[in-house]
Amino acid sequence: xxxxxxxxxxxxxxxxxxxxxxxxxxxxxxxxxxxxxxxxxxxxxxxxxxxxxxxxxxxxxxxxxxxxxxxxxxxxxxxxxxxxxxxxxxxxxxxxxxxxxxxxxxxxxxxxxxxxxxxxxxxxxxxxxxxxxxxxxxxxxxxxxxxxxxxxxxxxxxxxxxxxxxxxxxxxxxxxxxxxxxxxxxxxxxxxxxxxxxxxxxxxxxxxxxxxxxxxxxxxxxxxxxxxxxxxxxxxxxxxxxxxxxxxxxxxxxxxxxxxxxxxxxxxxxxxxxxxxxxxxxxxxxxxxxxxxxxxxxxxxxxxxxxxxxxxxxxxxxxxxxxxxxxxxxxxxxxxxxxxxxxxxxxxxxxxxxxxxxxxxxxxxxxxxxxxxxxxxxxxxxxxxxxxxxxxxxxxxxxxxxxxxxxxxxxxxxxxxxxxxxxxxxxxxxxxxxxxxxxxxxxxxxxxxxxxxxxxxxxxxxxxxxxxxxxxxxxxxxxxxxxxxxxxxxxxxxxxxxxxxxxxxxxxxxxxxxxxxxxxxxxxxxxxxxxxxxxxxxxxxxxxxxxxxxxxxxxxxxxxxxxxxxxxxxxxxxxxxxxxxxxxxxxxxxxxxxxxxxxxxxxxxxxx
Amino acid sequence: xxxxxxxxxxxxxxxxxxxxxxxxxxxxxxxxxxxxxxxxxxxxxxxxxxxxxxxxxxxxxxxxxxxxxxxxxxxxxxxxxxxxxxxxxxxxxxxxxxxxxxxxxxxxxxxxxxxxxxxxxxxxxxxxxxxxxxxxxxxxxxxxxxxxxxxxxxxxxxxxxxxxxxxxxxxxxxxxxxxxxxxxxxxxxxxxxxxxxxxxxxxxxxxxxxxxxxxxxxxxxxxxxxxxxxxxxxxxxxxxxxxxxxxxxxxxxxxxxxxxxxxxxxxxxxxxxxxxxxxxxxxxxxxxxxxxxxxxxxxxxxxxxxxxxxxxxxxxxxxxxxxxxxxxxxxxxxxxxxxxxxxxxxxxxxx
Numbered sequence: 001x002x003x004x005x006x007x008x009x010x011x012x013x014x015x016x017x018x019x020x021x022x023x024x025x026x027x028x029x030x031x032x033x034x035x036x037x038x039x040x041x042x043x044x045x046x047x048x049x050x051x052x053x054x055x056x057x058x059x060x061x062x063x064x065x066x067x068x069x070x071x072x073x074x075x076x077x078x079x080x081x082x083x084x085x086x087x088x089x090x091x092x093x094x095x096x097x098x099x100x101x102x103x104x105x106x107x108x109x110x111x112x113x114x115x116x117x118x119x120x121x122x123x124x125x126x127x128x129x130x131x132x133x134x135x136x137x138x139x140x141x142x143x144x145x146x147x148x149x150x151x152x153x154x155x156x157x158x159x160x161x162x163x164x165x166x167x168x169x170x171x172x173x174x175x176x177x178x179x180x181x182x183x184x185x186x187x188x189x190x191x192x193x194x195x196x197x198x199x200x201x202x203x204x205x206x207x208x209x210x211x212x213x214x215x216x217x218x219x220x221x222x223x224x225x226x227x228x229x230x231x232x233x234x235x236x237x238x239x240x241x242x243x244x245x246x247x248x249x250x251x252x253x254x255x256x257x258x259x260x261x262x263x264x265x266x267x268x269x270x271x272x273x274x275x276x277x278x279x280x281x282x283x284x285x286x287x288x289x290x291x292x293x294x295x296x297x298x299x300x301x302x303x304x305x306x307x308x309x310x311x312x313x314x315x316x317x318x319x320x321x322x323x324x325x326x327x328x329x330x331x332x333x334x335x336x337x338x339x340x341x342x343x344x345x346x347x348x349x350x351x352x353x354x355x356x357x358x359x360x361x362x363x364x365x366x367x368x369x370x371x372x373x374x375x376x377x378x379x380x381x382x383x384x385x386x387x388x389x390x391x392x393x394x395x396x397x398x399x400x401x402x403x404x405x406x407x408x409x410x411x412x413x414x415x416x417x418x419x420x421x422x423x424x425x426x427x428x429x430x431x432x433x434x435x436x437x438x439x440x441x442x443x444x445x446x447x448x449x450x451x452x453x454x455x456x457x458x459x460x461x462x463x464x465x466x467x468x469x470x471x472x473x474x475x476x477x478x479x480x481x482x483x484x485x486x487x488x489x490x491x492x493x494x495x496x497x498x499x500x501x502x503x504x505x506x507x508x509x510x511x512x513x514x515x516x517x518x519x520x521x522x523x524x525x526x527x528x529x530x531x532x533x534x535x536x537x538x539x540x541x542x543x544x545x546x547x548x549x550x551x552x553x554x555x556x557x558x559x560x561x562x563x564x565x566x567x568x569x570x571x572x573x574x575x576x577x578x579x580x581x582x583x584x585x586x587x588x589x590x591x592x593x594x595x596x597x598x599x600x601x602x603x604x605x606x607x608x
Numbered sequence: 609x610x611x612x613x614x615x616x617x618x619x620x621x622x623x624x625x626x627x628x629x630x631x632x633x634x635x636x637x638x639x640x641x642x643x644x645x646x647x648x649x650x651x652x653x654x655x656x657x658x659x660x661x662x663x664x665x666x667x668x669x670x671x672x673x674x675x676x677x678x679x680x681x682x683x684x685x686x687x688x689x690x691x692x693x694x695x696x697x698x699x700x701x702x703x704x705x706x707x708x709x710x711x712x713x714x715x716x717x718x719x720x721x722x723x724x725x726x727x728x729x730x731x732x733x734x735x736x737x738x739x740x741x742x743x744x745x746x747x748x749x750x751x752x753x754x755x756x757x758x759x760x761x762x763x764x765x766x767x768x769x770x771x772x773x774x775x776x777x778x779x780x781x782x783x784x785x786x787x788x789x790x791x792x793x794x795x796x797x798x799x800x801x802x803x804x805x806x807x808x809x810x811x812x813x814x815x816x817x818x819x820x821x822x823x824x825x826x827x828x829x830x831x832x833x834x835x836x837x838x839x840x841x842x843x844x845x846x847x848x849x850x851x852x853x854x855x856x857x858x859x860x861x862x863x864x865x866x867x868x869x870x871x872x873x874x875x876x877x878x879x880x881x882x883x884x885x886x887x888x889x890x891x892x893x894x895x896x897x898x899x900x901x902x903x904x905x906x907x908x909x910x911x912x913x914x915x916x917x918x919x920x921x922x923x924x925x926x927x928x929x930x931x932x933x934x935x936x937x938x939x940x941x942x943x944x945x946x947x948x949x950x951x952x953x954x955x956x957x958x959x
Contacts, residue, residue, distance in 0.1 A: 033959070207958035217954065223944040225936040226707045228700075245954075249946040257932040259943055261707040266733040270700040273693070273730070277704025280691055281669060281712070282937035285704065303694050393955040396948040402941055435937065436669045436689035436705070437712050444666060446682060448692040458682075 066506020
């Protein structure tokens with residue numbers, strides 16, 4: 001049998017709260033440090049201890065980072081899920097399990113390879129402390145995998161040394177547990193397997209981090225000084241990352257005091273209220289939440305839209321509706337975010353697809369909020385936010401200056417003949433604002449959610465109200481020119497595929513899978529809303545466009561049709577919304593089926 | 609209410625304060641509230657307090673929620689920015705405003721519907737966080753703008769205009785403010801300017817959460833016999849325990865109060881808060897004692913007013929958060945952006 005290198009899916013089945021996350025994380029990191037492209041997915045319950053949890057690592061020399069169906073290696077460490085875990089292994093795949101207790105006959109499969117390791121028995125003689133025995137189970141299977149898959153052992157031991165720096169007493173027993181596993185694999189198993197890893201140089205200078213971490217860092221770089229938030233999975237780590245890094249990067253050297261303020265609010269209403277109050281008073285501010293929080297924030301979002309105040313909101317989407325599946329991923333807040341609040345409201349959206357883009361968009365969102373004087377909602381999701389993703393290194397252009405938008409200082413007010421907060425002086429729909437306390441006599445005005453005239457005076461005059469609403473539409477058109485352009489790849493195909501956010505992850509693989517079937521598509525990765533001209537052109541220039549997204553109702557497709565009156569028949573909805581991330585196989589299958597059903601012309605004959 | 613615009617000219621002999629401004633410089637637009645509304649007296653007290661303290665009238669952030677009370681920031685300090693936000697959410701908006709610029713005076717005006725019902729949570733938490741602000745509740749026990757429904761501060765058994773009794777226990781915002789750590793708690797009556805203005809001055813000078821519950825009768829819906837929030841009821845049942853007087857650096861100390869024990873408290877800026885204890889058994893530094901006193905009197909149908917509690921040394925939210933001296937909204941890119949060089953180490957930590 002020929003050896004296959006760097007191309008498999010391994011899944012760890014564990015009980016949550018058992019310390020498996022750290023061992024599994026080390027497994028992925030070890031491969032990453034060997035230069036091998038990996039994508040990690042934590043499939044976890046909304047629970048702290050005792051429920052099933054899975055950790056999946058996609059290993060792909062080609063750099064495919066999306067989810068792929070089927071498990072090549074299952075590390076089955078949870079008795080409760082053993083039946084489904086065994087069943088999920090692809091024919092020819094491997095089942096790694098603790099054979100201290102024999103596998104039930106009913107679970108045995110002829111078409112897979114069983115690799116039993118007596119982990120509990122091995123540890124019984126080596127460690128006296130039962131807690132250690134339990135924790136080291138994870139480390140032992142990691143050691144065994146090092147042997148089975150040919151992972152460079154020094155890479156793992158190096159990580160153990162880093163991880164327990166300062167707690168040196170833990171280093172030796174951890175390394176011992178690793179060796180127990182590895183030695184068993186060498187002595188009793190046919191290690192290494194024909195499925196293994198080898199050092200690669202396909203990563204370049206890539207880094208590996210989760211999107212929420214990048215969002216927190218980007219908010220620091222973008223100049224946010226106020227963060228208000230309320231804990232909600234999967235967004236919590238955005239605020240935590242901001243605080244963690246601000247405590248290092250935003251400390252005044254002379255006094256040790258903080259150049260930021262962070263408030264864990266009493267709820268999402270207060271969180272967005274604090275953000276809006278801070279922005280009104282001239283501080284860059286942001287919050288992070290998920291779907292239920294967006295619902296709660298909706299009234300305030302309408303106020304900020306109408307009163308024209310900057311705000312940045314990160315929505316790390318999860319599976320809804322209602323509480324839904326809090327620890328599973330979806331892209332199902334597109335419509336809720338785009339039109340959040342009562343009355344005629346709409347909000348610019350940004351759709352990051354990788355950690356680098358989370359970092360960039362965090363700073364960009366703060367600029368756009370100030371420039372457009374309106375809330376900017378960044379739609380990430382659990383897949384991107386909470387999983388370690390490969391990414392280009394984070395960069396900051398030191399020449400870049402914050403765009404604080406149209407804010408008049410005291411001098412500017414003195415130079416001005418007439419100040420009208422909502423006068424469209426420049427014809428872009430954006431008025432000039434002033435901050436509280438700027439000038440003793442000029443520029444003071446009342447911010448309100450009620451209708452007002454160009455000089456911020458309360459009015460219920462029909463013409464004044466309508467003028468204002470139409471100016472807001474003009475501002476919306478300005479927004480369409482400032483939102484990041486879609487990433488488009490066009491090779492003259494008659495069909496296209498449009499997607500956004502983490503649906504980009506499996507897309508290169510899906511397209512590669514479709515190519516041999518004679519299906520080639522131009523691609524458009526939407527990066528923001530309102531849609532730019534290039535998105536409209538892309539759709540107009542194709543006979544049909546697949547809109548691939550991770551929600552039930554095809555929300556992006558509906559948004560496109562709603563905003564631009566596209567012929568609904570032209571936009572073909574492909575949706576996956578079961579809570580795992582969308583896979584390349586699913587996209588390929590859905591598109592191929594559509595071609596089949598509609599007898600669409602292909603470039604070549606289908607290969608058998 | 610009146611439809612006559614205020615004249616822009618002022619009387620040539622109006623007295624000027626230390627920064628050369630008259631009271632007119634602290635006023636706002638003409639009120640659109642009902643004639644005789646208690647809220648207008650509260651606005652007038654804010655105007656007088658700010659003028660007498662010689663505070664620059666543009667250095668305020670005025671924030672409110674929704675309701676009659678929340679309209680009032682338009683009627684004072686027109687040189688300052690105001691923000692009429694959403695119902696019950698003044699506390700969060702003013703929290704943000706205060707975090708952004710600690711140097712502005714934050715004045716939040718709310719009502720009993722705004723603070724005791726829809727915004728009860730935000731009221732509780734802004735108090736806990738000790739935002740440096742003056743939090744005024746224009747408390748009339750009724751929803752005026754929607755024509756006279758009971759609010760949550762209405763006393764049990766107090767009747768509506770049509771004689772229907774309120775069936776639920778009242779929420780006493782002053783007691784809750786005390787319990788949740790406000791460092792300045794007062795109650796007053798919009799009809800008692802002599803008590804209210806000095807309290808406002810002391811509250812504006814206080815560093816930290818200064819909460820004033822002002823019983824402010826609604827002449828349209830809750831000023832009848834049977835109401836416990838009427839002018840009549842307060843005149844007979846209001847019981848003043850501690851009068852406050854704010855004494856600036858150069859002011860002569862005079863008093864025309866009835867005799868009682870006097871205590872001077874030094875404020876953070878060196879000025880003096882003089883307290884006249886009208887009930888010698890009352891200690892305005894004893895949070896728990898104050899709470900029990902107020903509750904007992906409430907059971908007897910009395911409304912305790914005056915300066916109920918003060919702790920001039922308590923930390924405010926910025927001190928708790930340990931933020932820099934400079935207002936956060938004045939920090940520049942040099943202060944805020946760590947620059948590309950710092951990313952080298954950050955990127956390395958993700959490899």
